[in-house]
Amino acid sequence: MGAALSNLTEGANGSTDRPGLGDIPESCVAHVFMHxxxxxxxxxxxxxxxxxxxxxxxAVWEAKLPPNYQYLLDLFPPDRxxxxxxxxxxxLISRPIPFDDGNKEVWVDRxxxxxxxxxxxxxxxxxxxxxxxxxxxITTEESRFHEVAFLQQVWWFEVDGSVKFSFPAGVYTVSFRxxxxxxxxxxxxxxxxxxxxxxxxxxxxRFELSTSDGQQAACNCCLDESxxxxxxxxxxxxxxxxYKVGEFTVSDSEDAMEVRFSMKxxxxxxxxxxxxxxxxFILPSN
Amino acid sequence: MASAKVFVxxxxxxxxxxxDESVAYVSETIKNMIExxxxxxxxxxxxxxxxxxxxxxxxxxxxxxxxESSKKTSNGDEKDKDxxxxxxxxxxxxxxxxxxxxxxxxxxLKEWETxxxxxxxxxxxxxxxxxxxxxxxxxLVMAAEKAASMIRGKTPEQIRETFNIKNDFTPxxxxxxxxxxxxNDFTPxxxxxxxxxxxxxxFTPxxxxxxRKENAWAIE
Numbered sequence: 249m250g251a252a253l254s255n256l257t258e259g260a261n262g263s264t265d266r267p268g269l270g271d272i273p274e275s276c277v278a279h280v281f282m283h284x285x286x287x288x289x290x291x292x293x294x295x296x297x298x299x300x301x302x303x304x305x306x307a308v309w310e311a312k313l314p315p316n317y318q319y320l321l322d323l324f325p326p327d328r329x330x331x332x333x334x335x336x337x338x339x340l341i342s343r344p345i346p347f348d349d350g351n352k353e354v355w356v357d358r359x360x361x362x363x364x365x366x367x368x369x370x371x372x373x374x375x376x377x378x379x380x381x382x383x384x385x386i387t388t389e390e391s392r393f394h395e396v397a398f399l400q401q402v403w404w405f406e407v408d409g410s411v412k413f414s415f416p417a418g419v420y421t422v423s424f425r426x427x428x429x430x431x432x433x434x435x436x437x438x439x440x441x442x443x444x445x446x447x448x449x450x451x452x453x454r455f456e457l458s459t460s461d462g463q464q465a466a467c468n469c470c471l472d473e474s475x476x477x478x479x480x481x482x483x484x485x486x487x488x489x490x491y492k493v494g495e496f497t498v499s500d501s502e503d504a505m506e507v508r509f510s511m512k513x514x515x516x517x518x519x520x521x522x523x524x525x526x527x528x529f530i531l532p533s534n
Numbered sequence: 535m536a537s538a539k540v541f542v543x544x545x546x547x548x549x550x551x552x553x554d555e556s557v558a559y560v561s562e563t564i565k566n567m568i569e570x571x572x573x574x575x576x577x578x579x580x581x582x583x584x585x586x587x588x589x590x591x592x593x594x595x596x597x598x599x600x601x602e603s604s605k606k607t608s609n610g611d612e613k614d615k616d617x618x619x620x621x622x623x624x625x626x627x628x629x630x631x632x633x634x635x636x637x638x639x640x641x642x643l644k645e646w647e648t649x650x651x652x653x654x655x656x657x658x659x660x661x662x663x664x665x666x667x668x669x670x671x672x673x674l675v676m677a678a679e680k681a682a683s684m685i686r687g688k689t690p691e692q693i694r695e696t697f698n699i700k701n702d703f704t705p706x707x708x709x710x711x712x713x714x715x716x717x718n719d720f721t722p723x724x725x726x727x728x729x730x731x732x733x734x735x736x737f738t739p740x741x742x743x744x745x746r747k748e749n750a751w752a753i754e
């Protein structure tokens with residue numbers, strides 16, 4: 249027996265010849281993988297052959313997929329997913345899937361496996377959107393939909409939207425992604441202008457949601473800080489902020505649920521403006 | 535009626551263990567062997583050592599006694615008496631009436647589990663394989679969870695170091711093996727051994743790159 253051979257017959261973990269992590273069979277590794285997240289599993293695929301095989305096993309990935317993943321697959325042409333193993337299905341649906349003319353996107357979170365959704369301002373009903381004195385569309389890379397609605401000035405501020413979708417059972421949070429002030433690049437740096445930003449500190453904006461099975465949630469929030477706080481720096485201007493509307497619960501993922509949401513400030517005694525509306529997010533509450 | 539049935543298990547290192555029927559039935563594998571008529575003599579377990587079987591039996595006995603006491607504090611059903619009830623009990627919301635007792639039982643179980651699975655990595659991996667072979671779902675889940683917690687957050691390189699996995703041959707060693715392979719310098723058994731170890735543990739740089747690419751989608 250040569251020197252190289254005796255090294256090998258010592259066993260894969262060197263000094264001891266009792267089996268260790270490097271020798272546990274693929275089926276055991278698969279059980280361990282049930283308790284790790286997809287990024288962790290994929291990171292370990294190159295450890296050795298048992299880990300690699302376990303990292304592609306259908307049993308592991310079936311457990312990671314949302315229970316109604318077929319519903320998400322139906323957003324694709326059947327050819328796209330026909331011969332895919334469960335791991336590749338997960339990879340496919342973990343990237344944003346556009347639907348509704350590309351104005352909505354849905355995807356599965358890589359770590360948690362939760363179903364997430366984003367709805368563009370283009371899919372929302374914005375009062376006065378067609379009047380360029382009030383609203384304009386801005387092309388920007390700061391939005392996943394590449395376009396946001398900028399409000400110059402209006403008295404009746406109302407943004408409504410809805411979506412009908414089969415979410416897996418769980419609790420979800422709805423939020424509006426908003427930016428006070430306008431933004432652009434000047435000499436490679438991001439710069440904000442608050443020239444038109446006004447009226448948001450006078451009265452709060454009302455956020456509401458309701459579902460087809462009768463759930464409701466609401467909250468009121470001032471989007472801007474009043475003048476006297478400016479000395480400490482205004483923490484609401486110049487950033488994309490997600491304003492939480494509330495939560496809704498899905499008990500049965502078989503039926504599609506319709507979720508309606510809105511944000512309003514319709515007190516016409518004062519005008520408001522200088523605000524960008526990007527999108528609405530529906531994310532699993534953590 | 536006759537007293538509870540007893541079965542005798544024999545480990546790979548020749549030791550024998552007597553256990554009650556209820557304890558034996560916690561293992562689906564043993565249950566199937568008994569139902570197929572193999573319970574009259576010794577039930578051989580060639581894949582399990584005595585050290586590990588002791589641990590397994592400890593688990594099974596706890597499982598049975600825990601189930602018995604849970605029947606007193608909740609309305610447990612005979613048909614729930616399978617491996618799934620272990621998990622169901624952990625998730626179940628205690629009924630209002632025997633709430634305090636049930637809570638205490640669940641708490642005690644959690645503590646017992648934490649102590650039970652606080653074992654060195656060698657025993658853990660042996661236990662994981664034994665639970666897999668013996669098909670004891672609750673134990674398999676517990677051991678797998680513990681193993682996952684030990685490898686979570688580590689890179690493959692760190693794992694190889696922590697768990698002493700030497701599966702990278704130096705280029706010289708690999709060349710040596712290839713040469714011997716070409717010259718047919720191994721006995722058939724040695725050859726088979728090497729073939730298996732090379733196939734199981736060693737990736738060529740091309741394979742490694744391929745695997746990295748296949749899995750980049752989840753990591754980036």
